[in-house]
Amino acid sequence: MSLNNPAEIIAEIRLRFQEKGANMYAGEAISQTEHALQTAFAAEQAGESAELIVAALLHDIGHLLHKHDEDCATQGIDDLHERIGAQWLNRYFPKDVTEPIRLHVAAKRYRCATDAEYVSRLSPASVLSLQLQGGPFDSAEQMEFEHNPWSQEALRLRNWDEAAKVPDFETPELEYFLTYVQRVLQQQTPDPGE
Template structure:
């Protein structure tokens, strides 16, 4: 059981998006907030559980938490946003939220190892980050990923992540998705 005030956590997440969400999403034609909203909207449209909708919304929160420049990948720096974000969220959320987030980069490496078509459709920014993140998985890494109980959720999250790069795409506002955050946090408090 988590002993945190859900209203305070929602406020903190809202503040992160307010302060840093208008920065561009690492070489893509959308902001961090637009990217997060598009991913969450895709999860919602797919009828996913609130935990996975929250994971989709917050999968790149590590970009809002780290101290690197927006173009750190172009500087040859892997910002480790998946680990930073998952670690920060772990103090508030269950593994159904944090594990798909922690694994969403691994999911890209997994898919690139198995599907040349997927790899060929990555944006230039995603190809660059893939190189910094270790490239496609090797055989042993594939098995480790497949053995993780959250690998299927991470793969779904990865699909929404890749698709969430459409300029001017209309989604519900952040407040709509923060209701899911609040719902998951309230469940944790029970």
């Protein structure tokens, strides 16, 4: 796959969703694809940039890339999906896409350390994964997160991520959101006529 061919990159993303997108999303009553679409739709409805909408769509692509079973958290395995996904996407996308993805688990850990009400709203699957991911941040980790230039975007992504678990919720299809992916990729890719 060419690192600067948007059509090939989009085809690869589409393939990942075709291969594993129907898998259930981490103990929730929706699929990986439904979760991704709901998250992207929430970002779009919030009026976010194309980059953050793409981050919302692809924030869990690491689940579609790793080799673990879909229920690996119940086996005590942290699949490190945020790192796997961000590393894979780093080849194609700007940091405005990849950093919120890389930080969306850190955002959950931060929120759990700073907002007791947030913890009470976590689904059982999110509580389990939180423990595997290191639990709530300590004060030093909180401060480090707060000073990260993408922390606010990661926190917004986290909000949409937590809310995007509604069975039978109507959203636009994957192809619709792939137009945002194309837009961001074309901003990154030099025009062949230049």
